[in-house]
Amino acid sequence: MAAFGSLCLLIALALAAYNLLAGAMALRLIATGQPTRISPERLADTARRAGIAGFVAVTGAAFALIWSVFTNDFSITYILDHSNRALPTPYKFAALWSGQEGSLLLWAWLLGMYGFVLRLRHKTDVKLYAYAGSILAGVQVFFLSVLVFAAPPFALLPGFTAGGQVPADGNGLNPLLQYPEMVIHPPMLYLGYVGFSVPFAFALGALMMRYPGEKWIKITRTWTMVTWLFLTCGIFLGMHWAYAVLGWGGYWGWDPVENASFMPWLTGTAFLHSVMMQERKGMMKSWNVWLIFSTFLLTLLGTLLTRAGLVSSVHAFAQSSIGTWFVVFMGIVLAVCIFTYVLQRSHLKTEHQLESLVSRESSFLFNNLVLLTACFVILWGTLFPILSEYVEGTKVTVGAPFYNAVAVPIGLFLLFLTGVGPLLPWRATSLKAIKRNFVLPTIALWGTVIVCLVAGANPWQGGAFDQGHFYAMVAFALSAAVLTAILSEFFRGAAVISRQTGRNLFAALWLLTRRNTRRYGGYLVHIGVVVVVIGLAGAAFNRNAEKEMALHDQLNIGPYTLVQVGSSQDSNPDFDSDYAVLDVYKGGKKVFQMTPEQRFYHLGEGVQPQTMVAIHSIPEWDLYLVYEGINQDTNQPIIKAFLNPLVGWIWFGLGVIVIGTFVALVPSLTPATAALKVPATQVTPIAPALKGGA
Amino acid sequence: MGAPARFAFWTRTVEVSVLAVAICFSIGASAPTARLNTLSHRLMCQCGCAQVLGECDHVGCPDRDKELSELSAAIDSGLGDQQILDAFAAKYGETVLAAPRTTGFDLVAWIAPFAVFAAALLGTILLIRRWGGLGRKTQIAAAGEAAALDPAEQERMERIRRETGSDGGF
Numbered sequence: 001m002a003a004f005g006s007l008c009l010l011i012a013l014a015l016a017a018y019n020l021l022a023g024a025m026a027l028r029l030i031a032t033g034q035p036t037r038i039s040p041e042r043l044a045d046t047a048r049r050a051g052i053a054g055f056v057a058v059t060g061a062a063f064a065l066i067w068s069v070f071t072n073d074f075s076i077t078y079i080l081d082h083s084n085r086a087l088p089t090p091y092k093f094a095a096l097w098s099g100q101e102g103s104l105l106l107w108a109w110l111l112g113m114y115g116f117v118l119r120l121r122h123k124t125d126v127k128l129y130a131y132a133g134s135i136l137a138g139v140q141v142f143f144l145s146v147l148v149f150a151a152p153p154f155a156l157l158p159g160f161t162a163g164g165q166v167p168a169d170g171n172g173l174n175p176l177l178q179y180p181e182m183v184i185h186p187p188m189l190y191l192g193y194v195g196f197s198v199p200f201a202f203a204l205g206a207l208m209m210r211y212p213g214e215k216w217i218k219i220t221r222t223w224t225m226v227t228w229l230f231l232t233c234g235i236f237l238g239m240h241w242a243y244a245v246l247g248w249g250g251y252w253g254w255d256p257v258e259n260a261s262f263m264p265w266l267t268g269t270a271f272l273h274s275v276m277m278q279e280r281k282g283m284m285k286s287w288n289v290w291l292i293f294s295t296f297l298l299t300l301l302g303t304l305l306t307r308a309g310l311v312s313s314v315h316a317f318a319q320s321s322i323g324t325w326f327v328v329f330m331g332i333v334l335a336v337c338i339f340t341y342v343l344q345r346s347h348l349k350t351e352h353q354l355e356s357l358v359s360r361e362s363s364f365l366f367n368n369l370v371l372l373t374a375c376f377v378i379l380w381g382t383l384f385p386i387l388s389e390y391v392e393g394t395k396v397t398v399g400a401p402f403y404n405a406v407a408v409p410i411g412l413f414l415l416f417l418t419g420v421g422p423l424l425p426w427r428a429t430s431l432k433a434i435k436r437n438f439v440l441p442t443i444a445l446w447g448t449v450i451v452c453l454v455a456g457a458n459p460w461q462g463g464a465f466d467q468g469h470f471y472a473m474v475a476f477a478l479s480a481a482v483l484t485a486i487l488s489e490f491f492r493g494a495a496v497i498s499r500q501t502g503r504n505l506f507a508a509l510w511l512l513t514r515r516n517t518r519r520y521g522g523y524l525v526h527i528g529v530v531v532v533v534i535g536l537a538g539a540a541f542n543r544n545a546e547k548e549m550a551l552h553d554q555l556n557i558g559p560y561t562l563v564q565v566g567s568s569q570d571s572n573p574d575f576d577s578d579y580a581v582l583d584v585y586k587g588g589k590k591v592f593q594m595t596p597e598q599r600f601y602h603l604g605e606g607v608q609p610q611t612m613v614a615i616h617s618i619p620e621w622d623l624y625l626v627y628e629g630i631n632q633d634t635n636q637p638i639i640k641a642f643l644n645p646l647v648g649w650i651w652f653g654l655g656v657i658v659i660g661t662f663v664a665l666v667p668s669l670t671p672a673t674a675a676l677k678v679p680a681t682q683v684t685p686i687a688p689a690l691k692g693g694a
Numbered sequence: 695m696g697a698p699a700r701f702a703f704w705t706r707t708v709e710v711s712v713l714a715v716a717i718c719f720s721i722g723a724s725a726p727t728a729r730l731n732t733l734s735h736r737l738m739c740q741c742g743c744a745q746v747l748g749e750c751d752h753v754g755c756p757d758r759d760k761e762l763s764e765l766s767a768a769i770d771s772g773l774g775d776q777q778i779l780d781a782f783a784a785k786y787g788e789t790v791l792a793a794p795r796t797t798g799f800d801l802v803a804w805i806a807p808f809a810v811f812a813a814a815l816l817g818t819i820l821l822i823r824r825w826g827g828l829g830r831k832t833q834i835a836a837a838g839e840a841a842a843l844d845p846a847e848q849e850r851m852e853r854i855r856r857e858t859g860s861d862g863g864f
Contacts, residue, residue, distance in 0.1 A: 248745060249749070253744075253746075253749075354826045357822050357826070365818050366818060369811075373811045376810050377807040380806055380807060381803070384794065384803045388794070394788050395788065396789065397789045397791060397793070397794075399746060400792065402794065402804075406804070
């Protein structure tokens with residue numbers, strides 16, 4: 001199977017190279033109109049078909065690797081290093097992305113899949129799709145070259161071909177990866193990372209061919225949103241995995257790999273917003289092109305940072321030579337982008353017109369400013385250790401305290417814009433409109449501040465100022481204001497529909513959303529973001545306690561009393577485990593039982609310990625228990641308990657974001673203004689809320 | 695209230711606000727437990743887990759308890775926060791500090807984000823003003839064209855403008 005996999009990769013590389021060269025040649029011939037023996041259109045079609053066949057070949061390689069995992073073919077180094085016989089079936093799939101070679105193969109397979117869908121839909125705009133397909137083929141050539149020459153996933157054990165022995169069992173999968181989220185988190189993240197290749201290919205292709213109008217943006221909108229959603233889900237699943245598996249009570253540690261996934265998310269989000277300016281006003285064309293170029297480059301940079309061992313990370317794979325490949329490829333991509341932009345920049349000339357500093361257009365500009373500043377801060381923090389070492393000769397750590405001090409205020413400003421932006425009309429804002437739109441959110445903001453102070457969540461506790469509580473209070477207040485602003489937008493529009501159609505308010509809300517799915521889907525995404533922010537702000541009030549607990553010992557945290565009622569051991573072929581059984585009392589009454597656990601995975605010759613936290617989640621907080629191990633002197637388990645307020649809101653917020661994105665992806669109903677037939681004399685200032693489309 | 699008085703009022707308000715915020719941020723927690731918690735979040739665990747000392751949960755961590763007890767001892771000995779951090783940096787190297795220092799070259803790490811933000815903010819405001827100027831020029835040209843339209847057409851255009859301008863969507 002190793003030979004079959006390697007052959008598939010070679011065929012895929014040849015097909016991708018043909019796709020790139022034949023596609024580029026055909027497009028060149030079409031552009032110059034040179035007479036040739038073979039029709040350029042036919043040549044372009046063969047290139048497209050080669051791209052489709054290439055996907056089949058990469059699928060063959062991916063299948064070969066998975067087959068090798070399931071058949072325990074330990075003659076392949078990758079399988080030996082990342083699997084063993086006792087590995088449960090779902091995690092056999094996870095072995096595909098648990099190492100460098102496998103994750104690069106996953107990347108190439110997903111890129112092939114995106115390209116396959118793109119090439120099947122080529123009739124939408126044959127020429128633009130041919131450009132995009134050829135550019136994707138160029139990216140694919142790079143990844144397949146790395147897989148064939150630098151990080152082959154089917155490399156055999158040294159000495160095996162000379163008759164060497166195959167080990168009876170593998171070294172097993174890293175225990176940290178043996179968790180349900182790990183079966184879906186990396187593919188989601190990769191779908192997001194790789195997916196940005198598609199809008200990148202369309203943007204570069206449209207620029208190369210001087211594509212007339214903004215249609216390419218409409219074509220790529222769905223691609224970009226789906227990709228953004230995958231990346232969002234991937235990031236949140238990673239957070240949940242860190243929360244549930246790493247056992248430190250948190251979900252985001254500003255690790256370079258986390259940062260690497262967050263940076264393209266920020267620029268991708270900026271693109272999704274600023275592209276509306278191009279669609280509606282024909283503005284910011286160069287900006288949008290560079291946003292999508294940057295997003296793609298950042299996905300590569302993230303891979304480079306971790307794979308090349310430039311920065312230390314808990315996620316980083318072993319240092320390898322593929323960093324050089326990535327540096328060269330990024331250089332080529334950047335050079336192509338700059339060259340194309342310089343050559344075709346006259347095509348992106350636009351007449352920028354803004355009537356007011358306080359308008360929807362300006363809010364989009366500020367939104368982009370904040371998102372890109374946040375991206376810069378994270379990139380700066382990630383790269384500063386390298387810079388410091390280069391300048392001063394000493395490496396420094398840029399950890400959570402730096403990001404919390406710098407990124408949190410920027411994030412709060414972004415939250416403020418999330419509320420303000422949708423309330424500002426396009427073009428200009430009158431004082432009357434400001435009064436009408438901002439009164440309720442302002443009341444909600446100050447009302448929340450008062451509630452926070454009264455409820456004791458104030459930043460001044462015992463005469464000392466707590467910066468975390470201060471930020472949390474600001475986040476709660478802004479969240480309340482933003483929620484009020486968005487909900488009032490919904491209800492104002494629904495009230496108009498209700499008045500004019502006689503439907504009840506909820507039916508009117510449903511109709512309103514269906515008539516402008518993009519707008520109201522976007523608002524739902526904003527609501528989701530606000531819910532997430534509320535959850536994040538809860539971290540300022542985290543509490544924890546740690547105790548060595550003998551039988552019937554008690555540990556108090558918040559309103560709960562934990563009582564140790566037993567500890568035991570279990571064993572299976574994959575791992576042995578120690579766990580404690582704790583009854584949880586509230587107000588003197590037993591409410592539930594929790595069993596935090598410590599596992600000892602059998603990996604090759606040794607064992608690797610791993611905590612399995614127990615979490616009881618309610619909207620108010622999570623009770624989070626960690627079995628820290630056994631005190632060797634007393635033989636008693638050590639339990640660490642966390643009470644983490646509002647964590648559940650983060651995962652709930654993700655659900656709202658997903659629903660909002662799906663709503664925004666659904667096409668709107670026919671234009672409402674036409675359906676309602678509102679006479680010109682009855683037009684109210686809210687009527688545009690009923691308009692369909694963007 | 696005249697313009698100078700209004701200006702003085704706003705200047706005073708801004709001054710008071712800035713002072714209030716500065717006072718808030720300058721007051722720090724001083725209880726030993728709070729200091730241990732604060733300082734343990736400004737240091738990294740040295741076991742290689744890449745976690746902040748106060749949050750290291752690495753099973754069987756060989757360094758966490760040792761570092762925490764050193765930290766407690768340093769607090770009990772009456773050293774100031776900066777002295778404690780300096781002592782840890784001298785013993786374990788600069789990477790033990792969870793964030794760059796606010797002196798020397800490390801200060802660049804703190805300044806750059808805010809400098810970039812300020813520059814980008816200023817650039818955006820100037821860009822909006824410039825684009826606003828371009829918009830006005832175009833409007834003047836458009837006004838000339840509009841004058842040539844008949845009143846019914848002008849009314850229709852005005853209605854469209856009202857509709858799309860007052861509360862446009864995404």
